[in-house]
Structure formats: C-alpha cells, structure tokens
Amino acid sequence: MLNKTLVPQSVAREIQTMIQTGQLKAGEKIPSQREFSQKFGISRASLREALLTLETLGLLKTEAGRGTFVAGSGDRNQANHMAPWRYSDSYSAFDVFQTRILLEGEIARLSAGRLTQLQLENMEAATRVMEQSWDNQDLLANVEADLQFHKTIVSACSNAMLKALYQTVRDQLTETQRQPIPITDPERMTHSIAEHRRIIAALRANDAQAARSEMEAHIRNTARCAGLSP
Template structure:
C-alpha cells in the first residue's frame, strides 16, 4: 500500500525540480492550493505541507494578503544572505526551546549510542554525510536535509535507552524544522563545518568514546543554533 506520509516529500521534490528547471520562475505566484493540488493530483494537505517545507528551505516566500511566490534566486543562491521563514511551531514552542531540547536529548542519545553502531550503520552515516556535501554543492536543499535527518536518525536507532528514542520521535517534527530552518542563511563555510562535525561524531561513536560523542553532538547542534541566530 502506498505510504501517504511520503506524499508531501514527493510533492516538495517535484516542486523544487520545477523551480530549478525554470518551470516555476522567480517571482511567479504559486496558484491557489485548491487549483494547484488538482493540477498535481494530490491532496491539499499534502500540497500545503510541501509548500511549508520549501518555504522553510528558502525556495518559496509567502506574502500576507498576496500569496506564495517563488523566491528570488539572488536571495537563495549558495552563500547569499537570505531570510529564514517564520517558525512553524511558535504557538507551542520557540525555536530556542527546540534547539535547547535537542542539545540535551541528542547529546545523551549520542553518549548512549557509542560503541553500539554496526559497521553497516557507520558506513550509512558516512554516506549520508557525503550526500549532504554533494547535494549542497548542487543546491538540492531537500536532499541535503533528508541526508542530515538520516544521519541523526541512525544514531537514535542505536541508543540503548528506548524511552529516549521514543522522546526523540515524539518531537521529530520540531527537530526536523530546526534542521531546515537555517538553510536559507547557511553559507558554504558553515556547511563545510557541519559536515566536518558529522565526521567527528561518527569517529567518536565508532571508537566507543561516549563522552566525546556527547560533546561533539552538543557542539554540532549548538553551532547550528548559532547559524540560526540563537545561542551566541
């Protein structure tokens, strides 16, 4: 049976391709959700989620009372200083709260995962890091973040504490958003640093250095928060 949870992701990928190929041009207004969902053959809920994802990644921009538009490439080019989209979960948690929770939760998860990852999982983490690097070079923002999520998810899967795993999955939507949120203002130097941080985390986990893995993960998330203008 088709996994409905993958539909927004697939729609977002199609829309990103339309933007990159010029089928959707800079400054072009996106049709109404009703019209566009019918054209694409997907539900309005799936389209809405895809549009929100692309807005967070800086590929679309919503203007109050006017609609949603394809972002100006000058503001989304690699290394340019773009703007972050509004935080989606502001009615429940601040982005600061989520980053702070990530530091506490993922740092401890990394500590408890040290020495528990198989060679296959470590190889998958390295491939995810390589994919991040390659996709950033091609400005495939969706695939870059998907690889980032996969990297962190592998570590969670090896954690020895089932409750911490469950807590992570409970807040996964908010965690995912913090991994997308800084993308529009991320310059190449920060992405290179982030990739290097991933490799240091992998090395500490492989060497069963629990305390080091915790510190590396906490530093990685803190640096991402700084990229988003938080935790200076």
C-alpha cells in the first residue's frame, strides 16, 4: 500500500504504470473507488482527482451507468475524442484558452530579463523531458514537465497581481494543457516543443515583445489542436 500522504498526481502515476505494464488491460473496468482508495491509502476525493487527470489524458474513459474503463489505443487515437471539459459549469474551454493568451502572453513579456540562468536551464530541461516522455508515452511526465515550464515563467513575472490572478485560475488554465493530449499527433508535439524553445530563446535574449508573441502563438496553436480558435 502506498503512503497515505501521496498526492493524487502520484496515485495517477501508479495507475498509469498499471496500465502500461498490463496490470490493467485495455477495455477492463477499473476497481471501485472504495477498493482503489483502500489500495492506495488515500481519500476518495484524492482518488477521484487522480482518475479525472487520467481521463483527461485519454488513459481512462467513463461510460454513463457502467463505470470507468481503461481506454484502448483506438480510443486514445480516435479523432476529436477528448474527455468532457471539467469546468463547463463556470467557464468554457474557449474562454479559458482566450484568457491564457492574454494572461500568459503578458506574463511572458514581463518575465523577460528576470529569469535566472538556472531557471532558463530548468525550462530547457523540462522541454527535454516533454520530448522524451512523449516518445515513451509517459503522458503524465509529459504534462508535468509542460506545467513546470509555464510555472517557471509565471514565477519570474514582475507584476504581483498578474501572478495572483494566474494562481486564482490555475486549475482551469492547466487543464487546457492536459485536455488536447488524447488527440495530439506526434507532429503537433514536435511543434509544441519547438515553440517552447523559441519562448526560451526570447526570454534568454531579454526580448519582451518576442516572448509575448511566441507565448501567444504557442497557446493559440494548442487551442487549435483542441479544435478551438480563440
């Protein structure tokens, strides 16, 4: 049994490993939340968060009245097959992508010239992890590295209110980084990684306008991958 202090992301990683190693097979119904929460030693709320993350990444699928199942490769590769948007009661995915363009574009502009050499190197490392984990189909590691990349830029922003605004809507913003994963083809991921490197280059050169422009283009392209054009 896993330590009870593990966060939902750690449990999601354990379940992803179970899927990758065949302990949970494609099309198989996963154990009940009660059974799974006992196995991992976490609350059902934490387990639900882990399962929602895996569903957003296309590793699990929920069928009304039947339960949650391991998605097969056909499910994961099916065109336009994304999990339901989790925040539809408050904001549409379109609204969130539009907000990301405005907010993260300006944050990138204000972060130019403020990132340390170590932070820039960490962003480069995160981008390499994104690339390697995509090749290995470690989807959780891919997204975690993506989140770390963007989080580092936010941490260097000179405007405390913008940073606070980002934190207020962080869950919705980061969900847009997970949402398109099931329908992201290798070419799009290659472009996304190249976009990250252009953002790093602009920030390293202290080119505020280029940093904003590259960030806005990156988020727009991610939105297009999700079938949206904000």
